[in-house]
Amino acid sequence: MKRFLIIFTAFFLVFSGQAQTISLAECHEQMRTNFPLAKQQGLIDLTTKSTIEALMAQYFPQFRLSGVASYQSDVTKIDLNVPEGMPAIEIPTPEKDQYKVYLDVSQTVFGGGSLGVQQQFARAEAEVNKQKVEVELYKLQDKVNQLYFGILLADEQLKQTKILKNDLNTALDKVKVLVKNGVSLETNQLNLEAELITLNQNIKNIETGRQALLEVLGKLIGKNLSAETILLKPERVIPKSNFVRPELTLIDYQKQTLSLQNRQLAAQNVPEISLFLQGGWGKPALNLFSTEFEPYYVGGLRFQWNVSRLYTIIRERRNINTRLKMYDVEKEVFQLNNEIEQTQQRSKITQLKNALKSDNELIVLRSKIKETSQIQLENGIITSAEFIREANAENQARQMKTLHEIQLMQAEYDLEQIGTSSF
Numbered sequence: 001m002k003r004f005l006i007i008f009t010a011f012f013l014v015f016s017g018q019a020q021t022i023s024l025a026e027c028h029e030q031m032r033t034n035f036p037l038a039k040q041q042g043l044i045d046l047t048t049k050s051t052i053e054a055l056m057a058q059y060f061p062q063f064r065l066s067g068v069a070s071y072q073s074d075v076t077k078i079d080l081n082v083p084e085g086m087p088a089i090e091i092p093t094p095e096k097d098q099y100k101v102y103l104d105v106s107q108t109v110f111g112g113g114s115l116g117v118q119q120q121f122a123r124a125e126a127e128v129n130k131q132k133v134e135v136e137l138y139k140l141q142d143k144v145n146q147l148y149f150g151i152l153l154a155d156e157q158l159k160q161t162k163i164l165k166n167d168l169n170t171a172l173d174k175v176k177v178l179v180k181n182g183v184s185l186e187t188n189q190l191n192l193e194a195e196l197i198t199l200n201q202n203i204k205n206i207e208t209g210r211q212a213l214l215e216v217l218g219k220l221i222g223k224n225l226s227a228e229t230i231l232l233k234p235e236r237v238i239p240k241s242n243f244v245r246p247e248l249t250l251i252d253y254q255k256q257t258l259s260l261q262n263r264q265l266a267a268q269n270v271p272e273i274s275l276f277l278q279g280g281w282g283k284p285a286l287n288l289f290s291t292e293f294e295p296y297y298v299g300g301l302r303f304q305w306n307v308s309r310l311y312t313i314i315r316e317r318r319n320i321n322t323r324l325k326m327y328d329v330e331k332e333v334f335q336l337n338n339e340i341e342q343t344q345q346r347s348k349i350t351q352l353k354n355a356l357k358s359d360n361e362l363i364v365l366r367s368k369i370k371e372t373s374q375i376q377l378e379n380g381i382i383t384s385a386e387f388i389r390e391a392n393a394e395n396q397a398r399q400m401k402t403l404h405e406i407q408l409m410q411a412e413y414d415l416e417q418i419g420t421s422s423f
Contacts, residue, residue, distance in 0.1 A: 034222025048126035102280025112270025149410040154210035156402035164395040188384035271305035352408040359401035366394035
């Protein structure tokens with residue numbers, strides 16, 4: 001029974017201790033899902049829905065309840081002089097205090113399409129706001145890339161540093177035997193032990209830096225990443241031929257919004273025709289000479305045209321056209337900068353590929369020199385300080401290759417991130 005418990009415990013520890021793995025694509029997806037900024041797009045949709053519903057309500061009859069109570073200094077009086085012998089005619093005089101409560105109902109028959117354009121404008125404005133969020137998320141994606149490749153570089157640095165540590169430990173074990181046998185000086189042993197302490201410090205610093213990068217990455221993607229988290233090396237990126245930068249799409253949406261503003265100006269300068277019905281209770285009602293509270297109603301066709309809008313429409317359209325040209329210039333500048341970035345990035349990729357070729361040659365040479373130095377150290381031909389120098393030189397060559405590999409991988413992803421410069 002005891003043996004079974006030991007086996008079960010070991011089995012549980014092995015499988016419960018499996019490290020968490022995550023890919024760059026998963027980080028992008030988690031960031032877009034969990035980062036607070038992404039929630040704004042849903043809120044924009046809700047706001048737009050409410051705005052359009054409010055505009056749709058204007059298609060229904062509009063009701064307005066009003067009341068008036070007034071007192072006036074004078075009223076209309078009619079005095080008739082009738083010939084003698086004829087009966088006198090008394091025309092009632094309106095009272096100076098007057099009251100009226102009425103309900104006004106109106107239904108637009110023709111509004112020049114203004115409401116329809118306003119709905120289109122609300123949707124277009126929502127697309128602009130959502131695209132602004134998309135631009136910010138795209139910038140965050142670049143930050144995720146920087147952190148991700150920074151962690152990959154730290155992993156490779158740890159790997160190479162631990163290889164160097166193993167080489168020095170192997171050399172130290174052999175030097176201890178030589179010192180014990182009186183064949184080598186104790187300073188050779190002390191030099192190796194001191195170098196190992198320095199290496200352990202470097203390993204600790206790299207691990208601390210890696211953990212800091214993991215914590216920042218975890219906050220961006222909304223996920224807890226432990227120190228044991230393994231980041232998978234991304235596959236070679238394949239550039240998307242039909243990809244368009246979100247900044248360019250934003251400019252396009254902004255131009256569409258301005259075009260709708262032009263249409264809205266035209267719709268606002270069209271006469272509005274509506275049916276109306278007013279019903280109420282007042283003293284006097286429609287009969288001005290009545291001194292009693294009476295119900296009344298009035299119905300008909302109403303024509304309205306805000307002619308004063310014609311004073312400003314030319315200036316407003318000129319302003320819109322100027323802003324459209326400004327967006328064209330902004331787009332042109334962005335495309336030019338984009339092309340410059342692409343050229344610089346391609347040049348960087350070529351340089352890194354060339355550097356990797358020489359890195360491989362340098363590592364072969366440094367490895368041979370280190371192996372020869374190790375044999376010379378064991379035979380007492382060189383000191384441990386000289387061996388450490390050659391071991392560090394080989395490690396430096398491997399570290400540079402690792403750096404160039406990660407930089408090349410990141411440069412290829414950065415080139416994809418830059419995207420195409422035209423539609």
